[in-house]
Amino acid sequence: MVTDEAAPGFVRVRLDLAYDGADFSGWAKQRERRTVQGELESALRTVTRSSETYELTVAGRTDAGVHARGQVAHVDLPETLWAEHRDRLPRRLAGRLPHDIRVWRVTEAPPGFNARFSAIWRRYAYRVTDHPGGVDPLLRGHVLWHDWPLDVDAMNAASERLLGEHDFAAYCKRRDGATTIRTLQRLDWARGADGIVTATVRADAFCHNMVRSLVGALLFVGDGHRPPEWPAQVLAAGVRDSAVHVVRPHGLTLEEVGYPADDQLAARNRESRNKRSLAGATAIGSGCC
DSSP states (O other): OOOSSOOTTEEEEEEEEEEOGGGSSOSSOBTTBOOHHHHHHHHHHHHTTOSSOOOEEESBOOOTTOEEEEEEEEEEEEHHHHHHHTTTHHHHHHHHSOTTEEEEEEEEOOTTOOTTTTOOEEEEEEEEEOOTTOOOGGGTTTOEEOSSOOOHHHHHHHHHTTOEEEEOGGGSOOOTTOOOEEEEEEEEEEEOTTSOEEEEEEESOOOTTHHHHHHHHHHHHHTTSSOTTHHHHHHHHTSOOTTOOOOOGGGEEEEEEEOOOGGGHHHHHHHHTSOOOTTSOOOOOOBOO
8 A cells, every 4th residue: 555654663765766678577566577666676675684575666657668767766664774774775775786777865755755646747758860870879779760850840839739738548558447637747859969859748647658659649740741730639539549659668768756845745645646637636646658
């Protein structure tokens, strides 16, 4: 059960971490599959010399192949264990974890903190190149190659029409009992000096496949296969469109998770658990992409 306070005798600990998702079957622990959660919980058990596994709660459950630079999780540890290991945990985890996971910060969380329900936004980046020669070999695990020239202005014009609170059912893989209503706070594209086109996508939360579906639709606008009005028309229709492709996961990175001030955590947690509707409720689940 996910709660907003650690049980008596336990301390809630926040972990700020990063990982390369290429060799993981996503965040969530799975039997006989390598996952980020599985590796982290195993490393924590080892470095603290614990007989049991302490379960992590994460801000956003990334899919297989998706990366994270600014992921946040929390874990409730016994007070005695935290007192013994707190100052040495980052260095010990660095020595135990595989090289595709790093924990940058381990801190005692403020009262009411919940890595999932306290979050007010998640920010992702999706990186694409339309260079005719393909992707720089040194970036191939983090940048998608799109074999058509991209018009960034057209993509931004289309993106503006998707901002705000909507039912994103047309861009999400449905899950029983889960709402697809989200508030898209930011969606824009920029071409860097290196030619890489980066989408910055920020929302209160994301439903399954949402970011990669939006990117897939907007790439169709950028390469001229669809007009700028088309992604919003798909959104308004409210059903999956066979022309919307879910792009590959390796171009996607969770960059940052935002939280309110400490004195607003409890209110945010209550708000996040409300049943969501377009009438005005603002409940969210853990982010996904």
